[in-house]
Amino acid sequence: MSVKVKDVCRALEELAPLALQESYDNAGLLCGDAEMEVKSALLAIDVTEDVVDEAISKGCNMIISHHPLIFRGLKKITGKSYVERCVIKAIKNDMAIYSSHTNLDKAVGGVSFKMAEKLGLKDVGVLCAEPEALCQIVTFVPQDYAEKVANAMFAAGGGCVGGYDGCSYRVEGVGTFRAGEGCNPFVGELGEMHYEKETRIEMVVREADAEKVRQAAMSAHPYEEPVVDVYALLQKSKTSGLGVVGILEKPMSEIDALKLIKEKFKCADVRFSPLLGREVRKIALCGGSGAEFITLAMSKGADMYVTADCKYHEFFNAEGKILVADIGHFESEQFTKEIFKAYLSEKIPNFVTYYSEVNTNPINHL
Ligand SMILES: [Zn+2]
DSSP states (O other): OOOBHHHHHHHHHHHSOGGGSOTTOOOEEEESOTTSBOSEEEEESSOOHHHHHHHHHTTOSEEEESSOSOOSOOSOOSSSSHHHHHHHHHHHTTOEEEEOOHHHHHSTTSHHHHHHHHHTOEEEEEEEEEEEEEEEEEEEEEGGGHHHHHHHHHHTTOSOBTTBOSOOEEEEEEEEEEBOTTOOOSSSOBTSEEEEEEEEEEEEEEHHHHHHHHHHHHHHOOSSSOOEEEEEEEEEEEEEEEEEEEEEEEEEOHHHHHHHHHHHTTOSOOEEOOOOSSOEEEEEEEEEEOGGGHHHHHHTTOSEEEEEOOOHHHHGGGTTTSEEEEOOHHHHHTTHHHHHHHHHHHHSTTOEEEEOOOOOOOOOOO
């Protein structure tokens, strides 16, 4: 079965909907034709000229990166900057480029969840939960088809509440309709009022998934003109957001915790705030530049906060109440490629992906 660029985009956006991205961000398909067939994809953190060359040499015609190659508007594409040269090379070589950035930072199972997994943290939850719009989706199905339609809606992302999935409410009743001239009713006769025993199915869905779930219900529904209603809800869900907090399997000294993160994230060095002389049990993490959440990590009772790009003055915000560790931006996000690989291999079996072997970290240590 051939895989198109749009199929890969759709799969990645199930994990990290574009609607989650920050307003300044530019995640999504940045370059290439959505209808193009994809042979294989190269998975990278950044897109550089070396990465585009690597994709070409590996026979890939799609690059999936964490950081968007094109972040601000390009007014000229003459090859003066590496971004322009990458765009030129990608277009000349029919290379699609897709990025999943702050939307993947915020998605459940995203960048910081992967960091927590690497440290073996348990009871992992979101650090800075963000309100996300919710909808209620309702349809009316002949009773024998209720299970089929509900399952299609669940599979498209409907009916998830916290750690539960398959959440729906069903009630039996009677639907009425009269098929007009030219109709092809699933049950009943043309021009006659029909009374059908139906099940009303309703479930909650993230607004970002509402259209997909509505389409799934329409496709699975046996009627010629299915009724599938979507209502906006006033309450918001708080399941996604930046950063995570979790618990270490076994508490350890601050020095051992620092050594653990240095080893797991393969850091040349770790910069950290003054030690507090207590054990580390609860750890907050935020991949990339997360210095703004030091105080929030503290208020969540974290003993240690691991992030990157902390400035001199930001270390003072530790206030002798939390151990802040800066492990480097690239180091914190390096395992993001594994998220892409695992998700795509589950969603599009037999689709070939390769890890980029280019070290794109622009920062070196002496
Ligand atoms: Zn980043």
